[in-house]
Amino acid sequence: MFKIRSMRGFLTSSIGATCATALALPLTLPATNASAATATPTAATEVTAIPGSTRSLPLAPLSAERVLGTAPLQGLHRPGGEHFSLVGVVWDDPDTRLHGRVQVRTRSAATGAWSGWQDVETHNADHGADPGTAERGARRVRGATAPLWVGASQGVDVRVRADGTGRDGRTGRPRPPRSSLPSGLRLQLVDPGDEAPPEGAPLRGAPADQPHTDLDTDAARAASTANTDIARYGALDIPALGKRATEQELTRLRGPVKGKPHIGARPRIVTRRGWGADEAVRSGGFVYSKKIKAVFVHHTASGNNYTCSEAPSVIRSIYRYHVDSMGWRDIGYNFLVDKCGTIYEGRAGGVAKAVLGAHTLGFNNSSTGIAVIGTYGTAKPPKAAVTALSRLAAWKLGLYGVNPRGKTYLTSAGGNLYAKGKKVRLNVISGHQDGYATECPGERLYAKLGTARSGAARYQGR
Template identity: 30%
Template sequence: MRSRRVILRFLPLGLVTILLGSVMVWQNGVERRLGEDVNTSPEVVVSEHDVPVVAATEPSKAEKRAAPRAPSSAVPSTSLRTVAELAPTDIKSFSMVGVTWRSGVPNDAEVEVKWRHDGSWSRWTDLHNDVENTWTEGGRPGTEPQWVDQADGVAVRVRAHEPSTPRDLRVATVDPGKLSGTTPVAAAVGQPPIISRSSWGAKNGSGCDAPKYGSTTRGAVIHHTAGSNSYTKSDSASIVRATQAYHMNGRDWCDIGYNFLIDKYGQIFEGRAGGIDKPVRAAHSGNGPVNEETMGVSLMGTFTSTDATAAMKSATVDLVAWRFSDYNIPAKGTYSLGGKTLNRIAGHRNVVSTECPGAKVYAWLSASGGLRDRVEDLLAGGGGGGGGTPTGTAVPTGLKSTAQTSTSLTFAWNKVAGAPQYRVQLSTSSSMSNATYYRSVGLDETITGLKPGTKYYAKVRTIEMDGTNLSPYSSAVSVSTKSASSSKTDVPTGLKSTAQTSTSLSFSWNENGAPRYRIQLSTSSSMSNATYHRFYGKSGTISGLKAGTTYYAKIRTIEDDGTNLSNYSSSVKIATKKASASAVKTTAATTTTAAASKSVAVPSSKSFSFKGHGYGHGIGMSQYGAEGGARAGKSYTSILDHFYPGTGLGSKSGTIRALVTADSTDSVMIEGRSGLKLRYVASGKTLTLPDSIGGKKVIRWSIDPLASDKKKSTLRYRTSSTWATYKSTTWTGAAQFEASTMDLVLPSGPDRTYRTALRSALPKSGATNRDTVNALSIENYTRGVVAREVPSGWHAEALKAQAVAARTYGVRAITSSRHYDICDTTSCQVYGGADAEAASTDKAVSATAGKILTYGGKPALAQFSSSSGGYSAEGSQPYLKAVSDPWDDWSGNANHDWTKSVSASTIQSKYSSIGTLKSMQVTKRNGHGDWGGRVTSLELKGSKGTKTISGNDARSAFGLKSSWFTF
């Protein structure tokens, strides 16, 4: 038997609001395991033991008699068989237990544990299977943990209704140690006392130090932790610590799964890091969008037959009312999110199939005088809570709209003495439902990306720098954006060229009050193959042009979002200057001189210390730069113009085919559901698939290569533990399952949801192998990309810029030369199907529907990377220029500046032909930014020879974040 013992020492942790590190954290949708920190806090010991798999056999009579519950409707048998079992085993003293696995445990399996306390064994206890959170949070499937107080022995058994082979099944036990005491955080306005993460000893240094945020908070989901109800008040912090340790080291999550936890004594504990008043995405509901836009509150205990205490209920009322007040959410009513219609205050069982939060607590939610009634009373100013509402501080006055366009509103207000920041709340509803929020350090805020001719309501409050509220909201003011037609302007006049170089033309024109101007530039008087350039004000310069070339230019007025406000002016004709031979030579010489650097010998430490800027190849849009630009008030069109100069906005609709690389089998297997069809791709003929066959529900469908002739395919189904062929179907060529959404069964993990069509595709005619391809609309594809590429809590304008770039990148990849258009990994751009979607990113996709970047009338190559470091890199296209990026340098970007130590032995191992490394020297850079810019040529000198490599080669071989470095 293999066991693993992990000792964690937990560091104090304040409110963490900085977005850290690699874009890979959110691309992959999988949080990373924490490192180990050392301080004087009590140890948290997590031990893991393998649970042996039991050879598949028919269930015994005893097992049949012992089956404690009926299976789900999808499972035809009522029998249970043991598929894995750990005999009673001595374990070092622990207080919490849970079970995890890699794959092979059916969703309806029973996972049971028992433990030894004071020499006596408990009865078998069923642990709730919590696999729903695996695809929303990542990590390992597993159960909820069970608090056992004190135990020194454990036994496990897994029982299923059909033959199953669990893979990498482990039982995790946790000893959280004891804390001397906890102290609630001093309450802000309306906030109940909350015990901070630092007070209960939260673990620091995780991937959740870069929190993910929803666009708002829309409701609350109530849970229970499960486990004993007989804990003491001093045990509560240990339970929270143990829960975090199990979630992080058993489930491989980045942090504890809940936003808040409340004990039976009324103590409220801060859960996942990121800010107690912010819409932090946690891992509580099993539904990604619900995790992003609700607060997960877990009541500590089991409430199947035991009711929550009065203190626990009062604390829950206070907490929910405070957060609902902050986001102007009513206590009652419903909303739609993640494919569900939920009450504003819902139970976990309303989101997924579970007993949580227990029958007693669930009944209390809707009871007369229950949670919803008491929160509603407290929000109305009554005494529904347990602690009352503290008096507020000064509310900002004088809120008014000072400017309006068809897509933007500017607001201003009076200064409040001592207020560090302000938060503006904006909604199309007077009740402020589905509001968006904007921070400002000044006394005004311009909000862009709005709908023309629409009435908006706005409020403002004062806040701390960390987002803590300092005052209630002001009264609402209402104002409407201008209609698109009312914003039409006259054609600009006076267009002329004011300066010319060999590679640029400067223009000026008469300003007429339009939001922006667009210049159309072409080398042809017919304006064919034109490029488009956006400007503010009354002048602008277009660079990157050809020397000694005649150009034609026209100008029109446009909205911030690119909507045309006028026709084009008449064209003007102007030529760039011819390049002089001496200038070319001087420029080349200057670049060479600036690029060279001193040769550096291997240090005595045998390790080079690299300093660098940025993360990724740096070509095109910087994702952190886009967020920085949005924070600086830039619209998404401004952001795109900056990173892709010379491109225009076009439109594209249609279908795209994404390769599903996680399905490494030759089958396309999906879960049974109503409304399924099978379509033969070549002929277009469809077959409607039944929900049940022979009176039994179809559990799964699968398109498989025919065993006797793998060039052909067949359709199979399963209603029990055995598979059958459906109506003797066989065919040649591709076929696909179709429905609004389908759950694809993957070989190494839980199901993943995809939209529209899942195709069994042949790489070439007559192939015997198959690939799984998701065919769907370009818009739905883009929805599955954006939240995998950037955090869904980022500013709306940054999300819109990412949506246009992602849509463009996908459209450009569409081809008829192979059986798919684009892959779903970082080799293309990351696509996660419907599971990846989030409300905020869906809004960004909808707001930019169909828009793509074009160049010369064709889709542009819209490359992007995590961080430019302050200057983008030149790419393969005229519009992929090296441009200065001041937006990239903001407090949340840990990739703007970085350091890394690389041993000489690492470099030698990658380039063994040079022998023992003696020195390195940068011989050429691209000339943009610090140190002369990105490295384009690096010379390695060794005992056996010299090797010249590119900066990108060095980045890959040395494990650097980018090719922009020095040492």
């Protein structure tokens, strides 16, 4: 049995931005970079808790497959001994789709009671880095289901069945399976770790009146520095600005604007430091597009059973799932929005910059991805979340002079709707399904995109 463990230890300020957590990974999962926990402490080093962990467990054929003669069925039952809040299933080949059904039930860490069976969204390949990029081609990239938030749990039961269940209507015999399961199926149990640390002692390398003690690695310092064009170093959040102050900031960032500037007032954004990102998890450095021409709206498909106070834990879990389990360089989304309308920084590199994400396979270049935390196929997205989406889009698109009500052309890098090199005319604010054949961002959220466009344009003063 293998376990990706939570580590607590000494970190030195000499650790490079490319360092990642040391992971005792199973043989079928890729290794990460060198251990940050094995560095030798220096006199200036303080003890820093590394939050969270990912445990990867192999699935095995279940006896029901042999007894019933139905479609391939794999699973795992662990009644206790775990600690996790988010689950998902991964497999070896990112280009192979899981045609079937994944269900889990979990045992509450608080009550010991088992939940009912829940479906996990199996079609998740449409989220990811563009074909041909270094991130997409990395050997550690895996196929995966969407992550599912289950809350603090200590036991798990999972079953994965391929398409082809049922019996022949004429003979009554089991039908042969229409598909097989991908190779290397593994259950991922993600522990988000401790809550985001509170304001504290003076920051290394910063004025004494700036809080906190956790920016003691190159990766953490780089993530915070990337936002210093609009926020103080080490900020836990980037405060909201009024319309006039935002227009002045636009001039400072982009130079004089001809005519009336059209930009929405900058909304409050919780930084990665604010939601407790362990910067040692992700790959070092940042990758950028030249500009932002469009916004793609997503839902995380992680379920709606979270409270707003749990949102940072959900994000930390998705972050670990994207990196530890799926093999991406960082969390895929550029921004996330919770059900109460709080906006969070996603992929590192600076919220005002054109950070290249991994959210809309084929159209990540020149776009930004905003994910509303939850599942909105049948559930109505909260008004606060839609409003926050509009305000964020009005500001982000305004930084690049883009009209939220407009159309734009993006060139496909390849996908199941548009061939590589195809120039596609899209709404400036589009749903994920506009660029890829997928149900994301869910029917109910997709129906709100017209509201988001008109609201964003109004916030820009158009």
